[in-house]
Amino acid sequence: MQNWFECKVSFEKVMENGIQKRTTESYLVDALSFTEAEARIIEEMRPFISGEFTVSAVGRKKLSEIFFNENGDRFYKIKVYFITLDEKSGAEKKTAVQMLAQASNLKEAIAVLEDGMKGALADYTIASVTETQIMDIFPFKANKESETKDE
Incomplete structure (x- = not known):
């Protein structure tokens, strides 16, 4: 994680x-x-x-997922509710998570999220989408590319 x-x-x-x-x-x-x-x-x-x-x-x-899109120049925070059924009571249970999507506009942010969630088994609903002030994201790189020494 x-x-x-x-x-x-x-x-x-x-x-x-x-x-x-x-x-x-x-x-x-x-x-x-x-x-x-x-x-x-x-x-x-x-x-x-x-x-x-x-x-x-x-x-x-606290972010559960980040969806990158090389065409996007902004980052959008998306609040998503995962919907599950409680087996004992039969009631619907919603679990809120925060995700980020890189996109050029609000509509594209939703499309990037939906594309990234295609393989998800759980049902979900989008509660809110807001533009953030984040300029860039630096994920951890396990294999830092070594510089070539051609001198």
């Missing part, structure tokens, strides 16, 4: 009009602890940010 942490990174960003403005962006990192999440986000962000930056917050995110 993956442990996801939302990391907020603050840095000086050059705006379109040339003015520098302090901004904070959210990223999602797969890590085992808060300390590892902070170290990973620093490692991932260092090549992209010139100048100083700080990790202003690290918080655990």
Whole structure:
């Protein structure tokens, strides 16, 4: 099971009009602890940010699944209810889970979720879909690609 942490990174960003403005962006990192999440986000962000930056917050995110879509530029949080039947009472039981879908718009986010859930055996309903402020996701890579040494 993956442990996801939302990391907020603050840095000086050059705006379109040339003015520098302090901004904070959210990223999602797969890590085992808060300390590892902070170290990973620093490692991932260092090549992209010139100048100083700080990790202003690290918080655990409970996500049961993330559906990636290379055409999407935003991440949508989707609350899904899995519907099961209680064998003893015969009553319907709903279990809420949070998922993320990468998409360009709300309609595409639902389509990405439904495509990813095709193989699911349990019945489910979508309770809500909201756009998040997450800029990018950094899953754990078991095999880090070694750089070639052709010199």
